[in-house]
Ligand code: CS2
């Protein structure tokens with residue numbers, strides 16, 4: 001069976017999504033998410049202009065060889081645009097293989113290692129009180145793990161704090177917005193937030209927090225230490241992810257578990273972290289981490305170094321990426337937790353899917369392949385709208401995220 005063509009589909013049912021649909025000469029098609037938040041059209045062009053033309057006529061049986069061809073054959077390796085495009089092709093090929101064989105993708109990877117996938121939701125509030133209330137809302141929905149974020153007192157806006165209930169979207173239409181950050185108030189406030197949450201809801205809920213790369217290593221060490229009494233599942237992205245060495249210092253100062261990796265593209269972004277066991281959870285996911293073919297290798301190296309996987313699952317990852325992550329999570333032996341931000345009804349309608357939430361867990365379903373589809377008619381109602389992720393500055397205007 002050969003690749004006949006590849007369509008790059010762009011739609012905006014509330015936010016932008018790029019999807020690759022590969023069709024075969026025998027009428028089977030597979031889907032891959034190619035969404036890179038705020039940089040969507042760069043991936044669409046890379047796929048359309050540089051990748052899809054090289055795929056026509058290739059055998060869909062050769063998933064590994066096609067991955068190697070696109071990665072090693074391209075001369076220009078790595079980077080989020082390239083790797084998101086490769087991920088989309090790889091995911092679509094796994095979807096096709098599952099459909100051809102009549103099996104869900106997790107079965108092809110080695111079968112289920114668990115009955116379903118533990119997920120965490122996002123409780124956000126403009127202040128501590130609102131965020132604490134929002135945790136209760138998630139517990140009522142059945143979540144067993146909740147990430148908690150609150151706006152920083154005295155600041156007009158803070159990155160990573162969702163607006164409204166249940167949905168979260170950091171990108172904004174038009175030119176990139178700017179958000180401000182104040183380290184001192186943030187470091188004082190976060191331990192108070194988690195003290196309140198623990199007092200209100202007790203010990204059984206798993207709690208997580210995302211620092212969104214805004215601290216220095218020693219600040220992160222202090223935050224981790226201050227959070228120890230509240231027993232977090234993880235502290236995510238304490239520092240900018242470029243410098244893997246930074247995690248050594250954090251590790252030396254705290255037993256709060258550490259997670260990083262949503263912006264990583266290949267294993268080379270994480271080898272020092274993994275080999276030194278400076279992190280507990282690696283947050284790379286299928287869509288930005290080279291597809292299922294690459295991520296399974298990354299997970300194997302992590303497994304041998306006692307690092308567990310904890311896939312990124314924000315709303316800017318489409319239901320195709322969510323499904324791929326869930327199949328991966330069902331199989332991967334060193335699984336930790338899966339992030340799960342709910343998509344809007346409009347998005348769910350464009351991408352009908354088989355995964356289901358119950359009692360704090362998601363199951364990918366047992367449809368052949370990934371179990372996700374794409375509704376062209378609905379998608380056509382939502383044309384692309386330029387949107388950007390915010391730029392972060394300190395209160396005095398300094399660009400940071402060292
Ligand atoms: C966040 C993301 O989900 C997370 O952990 O860091 O929401 C991030 O802001 C977006 O995915 C960026 O596109």
Ligand code: MG
Pocket residue numbers: 210212236237262
């Ligand atoms: Mg994050």
